[in-house]
Amino acid sequence: MPCATRRLHLSSRARVTQRETSLPVAQLPLKHINTSYSAPTGGTTWAAHTATQLSSAIKTAAPGDIIVLDAGVTYSGAFQLPAKANSNNRWIYIVSSAIAKLPAGQRVKPADAVNMPKLVTPNVAAVFQVNGGANHWRFAGLEITAASNYPAGCPNQTYR
Numbered sequence: 001m002p003c004a005t006r007r008l009h010l011s012s013r014a015r016v017t018q019r020e021t022s023l024p025v026a027q028l029p030l031k032h033i034n035t036s037y038s039a040p041t042g043g044t045t046w047a048a049h050t051a052t053q054l055s056s057a058i059k060t061a062a063p064g065d066i067i068v069l070d071a072g073v074t075y076s077g078a079f080q081l082p083a084k085a086n087s088n089n090r091w092i093y094i095v096s097s098a099i100a101k102l103p104a105g106q107r108v109k110p111a112d113a114v115n116m117p118k119l120v121t122p123n124v125a126a127v128f129q130v131n132g133g134a135n136h137w138r139f140a141g142l143e144i145t146a147a148s149n150y151p152a153g154c155p156n157q158t159y160r
Contacts, residue, residue: 037099037140040064040091051077058082063090063136069117071098076147078125083133096141116143123147 043064046057054075057067063086069075084092098115102108108116119142121127127144130137 037104039066039095040093043090048075049073051075051079055079058094061092063088063092066093066095068095068097069119069142071096071101071115071117071141074118074120076120076122077127078121078123078129079119079127080129080131081134081137082131083135086136089136091136091138093138093140094142095139099141102141113143116141118143118145121146 043062043066046061046065046067048054048057048067048069054067054069055077058079058081061067061084063084096102096116101115102112119127124146127146128137128139
């Protein structure tokens with residue numbers, strides 16, 4: 001029970017109710033994960049100017065590589081992130097070509113969209129499907145959205 005109530009007798013006529021709280025005290029995080037953007041070194045940089053090139057780069061990239069998407073370009077599709085052998089726990093980055101123009105350490109604003117590629121799924125599927133065993137994919141400076149109008153576009157459905 002987080003709170004308990006007890007009565008204190010101050011005199012024969014007056015009674016005061018005091019509330020004791022035993023709520024937990026917040027503590028600082030025990031772990032720190034550095035999420036600052038730091039481009040990997042030593043890998044291959046893949047330039048993907050179209051959705052087809054993006055799919056190809058995703059299949060071909062190895063841990064430590066960077067896939068660079070053109071800021072301001074729309075990539076439409078559902079892209080599958082495959083599992084990759086990764087004994088050194090290196091990331092594969094998918095980033096904007098204008099990532100240096102995005103604010104570091106703070107949320108982006110709508111005005112920053114010009115510095116991001118737009119990845120759009122044409123339906124209700126996810127833009128990026130993470131296949132079983134896939135890990136160490138990192139995304140930076142991307143706008144990810146859907147062109148679907150679900151649920152309003154579903155036949156035989158009425159929503160009010």
